[in-house]
Amino acid sequence: MQQFNQQLMDFLGASRTPYHAVAQMVERLEQAGFVGLQERDAWRFESGGRYFTTRNGSSIIAWVMPKAGRLEESGLRMVGAHTDSPCLKVKPAPELHRNGYLQLGVEVYGGALLNPWFDRDLSIAGRVSYRRTDGALEQMLLDFERPVAVIPSLAIHLDREVHTARTINAQTYLPVILGQAGEKLDFRALLKHELEAQGVSGIDQVLDYDLSLYDTQAPALLGLESEFLLSARLDNLLSCFIGLDALLGSNTDQGALLVCNDHEEVGSMSAAGAQGPMLAHVLERLLPEPEARQRMLARSMLISADNAHGVHPNFADRHDGNHGPLLNAGPVIKVNANQRYATTNETSSIFRDLAAQEEVPVQSFVVRTDMACGSTIGPITAAEIGVRALDIGVPQFAMHSIREMAGARDSWNLSRVLRRFYVQTSLGG
Missing domain, CATH: 3.40.630.10 (Zn peptidases)
Known part of the structure; x- marks a missing residue:
């Protein structure tokens, strides 16, 4: 066992x-x-x-x-x-630049419990479709592996009714923070760079993708006698x-x-x-x-x-x-x-x-x-x-x-x- x-x-x-x-x-x-x-x-x-x-x-x-x-x-x-x-999927045109931060718009897939997605170390994985420099179309699995995103909670001082009346607006509360804004983010260019960093060569242009956010915390056994599995x-x-x-x-x-x-x-x-x-x-x-x-x-x-x-x-x-x-x-x-x-x-x-x-x-x-x-x-x-x-x-x-x-x-x-x-x-x- x-x-x-x-x-x-x-x-x-x-x-x-x-x-x-x-x-x-x-x-x-x-x-x-x-x-x-x-x-x-x-x-x-x-x-x-x-x-x-x-x-x-x-x-x-x-x-x-x-x-x-x-x-x-x-x-x-x-x-x-x-x-x-159930998870959060990256939207087709996800780039958001707000108040000095780079963010991605996401869509809720399935009947996800949304509260647990806040304050987690998130990464991105899925499948990317691209055109090669020789004109061929290919698909590749991609996994950033490292934490690259987060959905920070709003401080209780700014949301005194959080325990009694708040509901989560999936459109406005869930865009993830990727970093601080410098140049405008081109998400497809970012995917091309990440694929190349993982050894994929000959990419002309990323055409589309099906990508999800996921929690980077590893599966674990828990309990006084390790009787539970968490993942x-x-x-x-x-x-x-x-x-x-x-x-x-x-x-x-x-x-x-x-x-x-x-x-x-x-x-x-x-x-x-x-x-x-x-x-x-x-x-x-x-x-x-x-x-x-x-x-x-x-x-x-x-x-x-x-x-x-x-x-x-x-x-x-x-x-x-x-x-x-x-x-x-x-x-x-x-x-x-x-x-x-x-x-x-x-x-x-x-x-x-x-x-x-x-x-x-x-x-x-x-x-x-x-x-x-x-x-x-x-x-x-x-x-x-x-x-x-x-x-x-x-x-x-x-x-x-x-x-x-x-x-x-x-x-x-x-x-x-x-x-x-x-x-x-x-x-x-």
Whole structure:
């Protein structure tokens, strides 16, 4: 478990954006012998072959072909997660010069908790598109790595009602300070300079970018017995890592698949999101004949892994009294009568049985009946491809904050259950 958590923290620290997360996953898959396939090429598969493909550089699907029999006879054991997290993104024309300071305008991505973004050492990372001096267009991942920005709080002396009445205006309160104004800032020129400083040559002009702010504080274990994990982007890179670790560690002979989609935090409606056609396109190429594909899906199951709300000791009244998951007390099955989660009594029973085989405890989460329930890629994927599905997750605190908190044992335990799932010969039904 200690080795697992160290690898997890290394992954979280390096995965500043969905692009960086997918790059990390590609590296691990290639090291394990998986073959990368380009969507524009013809695909050919071998029995027991291991493959992956990406879309937009921010979503990834990896899969293992069964070693014996055909997919329509064995089905697929599928795990799903998402690569994106709420954050602040740099606007297309971000330069601000006000009162002697250089600032960047930002846009809020997803349902971020905004207060924790103040007074943090922030850096910038993402993907940059540029034209080379020979006229070719290229893209490159960029990470400033060092702290370069901050959003200072307003002193309490100038905001006496900060504890009682203030709300955050995302347009006016969140522009970050980069430095003191000298010459006018040309942000694209700054990106060109930073890329060149990192060894990229032959750049004529930066054309565009998709860049996010992130907290430079590294992931850490916390607690008297190091029982807690703290990091940015636990929702939901934690599940991406767990799913990947389970796939690589299962050595399965069954048909197995991991899908990690971008854009879940903003509704999943994109070419690379769960409401888009990426997974369906891969399945169509695995089994082009529609009836065979439907037979395969009828023998398949998807486990949607996305973190759950642990019961906060200071806010226990925000939970249903019988459904308050505890950190380090096992993965959580998420249930909602209105189909905000994809769990059914059949799929939850299968998961409980898998967990029992690994001697891993299981918890349940149901939102209070007088509160709105969030959702995941589980119901979306189930509706898109017609597969039975289950929503589970590791319990955590501070979801959508700049720094989140989970139990150090829960991720390891969930990985063990998912490994068992990947090798399971029968899923019932």
